[in-house]
Amino acid sequence: MSSASDISAFEHSVExxxxxxxxxxxxxxxxxxxxxxxxxxxxxxxxxxxxxxxQAAFVNWEEAVxxxxxxxxxxxxxxxxxxxxAVCTIDQLTPKAGEWQLIDSVQAVIDGTTAITETDYNTxxxxxxxxxxxxxxxxxxxxQGASAAAQSxxxxxxxxxxxxxxxxxxxxxxxxxSNRRAAERSLFTALDxxxxxxxxxxxxxxxxxxxxxxxQVYVAPASAVTAGSPFYVAHYLACIKLxxxxxxxxxxxxxxxxxxxxxxxxxxxxxxxxxxxxxxAVAPASTASLSNNMNFGASGGLALPAxxxxxxxxxxxxxxxxxxxxxxxxxxxxxxxxxNYSPNPSADHALAQKKTFRHFERITNKLTVAPGDGIL
Numbered sequence: 001m002s003s004a005s006d007i008s009a010f011e012h013s014v015e016x017x018x019x020x021x022x023x024x025x026x027x028x029x030x031x032x033x034x035x036x037x038x039x040x041x042x043x044x045x046x047x048x049x050x051x052x053x054x055q056a057a058f059v060n061w062e063e064a065v066x067x068x069x070x071x072x073x074x075x076x077x078x079x080x081x082x083x084x085x086a087v088c089t090i091d092q093l094t095p096k097a098g099e100w101q102l103i104d105s106v107q108a109v110i111d112g113t114t115a116i117t118e119t120d121y122n123t124x125x126x127x128x129x130x131x132x133x134x135x136x137x138x139x140x141x142x143x144q145g146a147s148a149a150a151q152s153x154x155x156x157x158x159x160x161x162x163x164x165x166x167x168x169x170x171x172x173x174x175x176x177x178s179n180r181r182a183a184e185r186s187l188f189t190a191l192d193x194x195x196x197x198x199x200x201x202x203x204x205x206x207x208x209x210x211x212x213x214x215x216q217v218y219v220a221p222a223s224a225v226t227a228g229s230p231f232y233v234a235h236y237l238a239c240i241k242l243x244x245x246x247x248x249x250x251x252x253x254x255x256x257x258x259x260x261x262x263x264x265x266x267x268x269x270x271x272x273x274x275x276x277x278x279x280x281a282v283a284p285a286s287t288a289s290l291s292n293n294m295n296f297g298a299s300g301g302l303a304l305p306a307x308x309x310x311x312x313x314x315x316x317x318x319x320x321x322x323x324x325x326x327x328x329x330x331x332x333x334x335x336x337x338x339x340n341y342s343p344n345p346s347a348d349h350a351l352a353q354k355k356t357f358r359h360f361e362r363i364t365n366k367l368t369v370a371p372g373d374g375i376l
Contacts, residue, residue: 021344022341022343022344023058023341023342023343023344024342024343024344025341025342026339026340026341026342027057027339027340027342028337028338028339028340029051029052029055029337029338029340030335030336030337030338031047031048031049031051031052031335031336031338032047032333032334032335032336033045033046033047033333033334033335033336034046034047034048035334036333037333038319038320038332039069039318039319039320039329039332039333040318040319040320041266041316041317041318041334043265043266043267044263044264044265044266045068045263045264045266045317045334046261046262046263046264047261047262047264047334047336048261049110049258049259049260049261049262050259052258052336052338052340053257053258053259055257055340056256056257057256057340057341057342057343058254058255058256058340058341058342058343059254059255059256059258059338059339059340059341060254060338060339060341061242061243061249061252061254061255061338062243062249062250062252063241063338063339064241064242064243064249064336064337064338064339065239065240065241065242065336065337066239066240066241066242066245066264066334066335066336066337067237067238067239067240067331067334067335067336067337068102068237068238068240068264068266068317068334069235069236069237069238069317069318069319069329069330069331069332069333069334070102070235070236070237070238070315070316070317070318071233071234071235071236071314071315071316071318071319071320071322071329072093072094072232072233072234072236072313072314072315073093073230073232073233073234073312073313073314073315073322074088074092074093074230074231074232074302074311074312074313075228075229075230075231075311075312075313075314076225076226076227076228076229076230076231076309076310076311076312077227077228077272077310077311077312078227078309078310079227080227081224081225081226081227082224082225082304082305082309083222083223083224083225083305084220084222084223084225084231084302084303084304084305085222085303085304085305086222086301086302086303087219087220087221087222087231087301087302088219088220088231088232088301088302089219089301089302090217090219091217091234092219092231092232092301092302093232093234093313093315102238102266102267102268102315102316102317103240103245103264103265103266103267104265104266104267105117105264105265106245106246106262106263106264106265107262107263107265108246108248108249108260108261108262108263109260109261109262109263110252110255110258110259110260110262111255111258111259111260112260115246115247115248115249116246117245117246117247215234215235215236215237215330216234216235216327216328216329216330217232217233217234217235217327218230218232218233218234218322218325218326218327219231219232220232229324230322230324230325231302231311232302233322233325233327235327235328235329235330237329237330237331242262242336254341262336264334266316266317268314268315268316268317268318269313269314269315269316270312270313270314271312271313271314272310272311272312272313273310273311273313274308274309274310274311275304275308275309275311317334319331319332319333319334320332
């Protein structure tokens with residue numbers, strides 16, 4: 001009968017070798033767009049994967065992220081200067097609904113394989129928060145008594161919804177009162193940079209905010225704004241997972257030394273609205289028909305004199321600073337960020353080896369020799 005020491009020795013002799021770790025480290029690298037070196041784009045953004053290919057490592061596309069600088073503006077669209085009677089709120093414009101509002105389509109050509117955009121609404125509901133452009137989600141506030149909110153917001157008159165009564169919170173937007181996703185967007189995009197605010201005392205001025213990639217907002221003072229100049233400017237940084245806007249990257253395995261291009265086709269919007277002839281804040285009647293890439297803070301903030309004023313609201317992928325505002329985008333160029341996994345030598349050999357099959361043929365020529373004949 002085997003002793004305990006014999007059994008222990010046998011178990012150790014047949015114990016499998018410890019599993020080898022495939023990758024020894026993980027590093028992030030980025031690739032800047034090749035479309036523009038100024039942050040001004042013309043409808044398409046391109047990324048050349050040559051920089052990623054030169055890393056000699058495996059790329060995990062499921063974790064890849066695209067960063068896009070986004071700029072929202074309210075401009076004086078008239079021919080003369082306008083003096084506002086009240087300044088904009090810090091979130092007078094907020095991003096609307098999802099990154100699909102700015103990105104029309106994606107095309108990826110990697111190692112000779114072309115992949116076209118494949119997205120659906122459920123995908124955006126799940127992954128929308130990763131882009132800093134969260135989908136709208138309205139929830140009726142639970143208020144009792146005479147000031148109770150309507151049970152069905154969809155059937156509520158716009159003029160009843162966008163009123164000073166429903167403007168709750170420091171942002172002054174009725175939209176953030178019942179749209180909790182809009183409130184979520186405002187928390188990380190809007191920042192009051194006045195010297196009397198806590199953000200200024202903790203983080204400091206514009207240069208520090210830029211260093212930590214915090215969105216910056218410019219609000220023109222209540223003074224004359226010349227034609228074409230801004231009442232309001234906001235710089236955002238949209239961070240979008242590549243797999244959220246192109247289905248190919250959800251199923252693509254890790255690749256080593258990928259080559260190719262990624263093309264983003266985006267849209268921009270420019271909407272002109274004309275205020276009424278009364279000296280009040282921008283009224284719901286002026287903004288109810290607005291349909292573009294932003295939500296307008298119509299319940300408070302910007303107030304204009306008693307005359308018809310043209311306001312031009314723009315939203316686009318833009319990393320250029322606006323003259324006279326004193327703020328700059330945290331990032332002027334679009335970037336593609338991907339993780340690189342460096343494999344261990346033995347794992348690299350097993351994962352990246354090439355097998356070549358060759359064959360040899362033996363050719364036999366049949367000879368027929370008659371009886372009595374010889375072969376020379």
